Amino acid sequence: MLSSPTAPLARQARLLSRTLKEVKKERRMTSIEIALKMGVALRTYQDFEKGKGDFDLWKIRRFAKATRSDAIGIVLAVMYGNPRIAIITMRSKFLMTGWLGFMEMWRALGDRLHLIPASQVLLALRKVAEHLRDYLDRRADSMEAWLETSLDELYEDPTDGEED
Known part of the structure; x- marks a missing residue:
């Protein structure tokens, strides 16, 4: 059925x-x-x-x-x-940002965009992923990451072993 x-x-x-x-x-x-x-x-x-x-x-x-x-x-x-x-x-609006990038590319390349094979698009996206991975690695080592972690720790409850 x-x-x-x-x-x-x-x-x-x-x-x-x-x-x-x-x-x-x-x-x-x-x-x-x-x-x-x-x-x-x-x-x-x-x-x-x-x-x-x-x-x-x-x-x-x-x-x-x-x-x-x-x-x-x-x-x-x-x-x-x-x-x-x-x-x-x-948070990053990753896909909407990707749409903006696509629109920018369409304006630059016009209708020739349809001539680009999917394999080339995938290759370009892999390069983007590599760039973003490098960014995240640098960020993880930065003061910004340290500060963010340290501030988060301030919101945690004090350890149980401490006396009032």
Whole structure:
């Protein structure tokens, strides 16, 4: 027996809901905060967060802006069934930044862009990954990383062995 034609849509709605909730949790925001920043009624936001209604790209963009996250990351999280994509790209806006880079390249190369084989795109992305890996390695050794870690330690509870 074939599954219901609405099954993929129900799965999509569940994935969207899970993704939105994970972004909201990661940002430590409330539904009312997000609704206000999206410019929608609380009930409208709650329905959206539950995955009710159509897959609305306008609402996804508004949500991403309200939560300072990556709208493309949210869409791809739903498309590929992995809400972690939205979390990984949230801070850096990695995929939206990639879109900006693509648009810049399109302006520079015009329609010749379609002549570039996928293997060359992959090679270029590997060079980008190498550059970013070097950046992260340098950052890990920097004073910035030390300071960030030291400040985080200040928020930890004192050790149990200390007396008042």
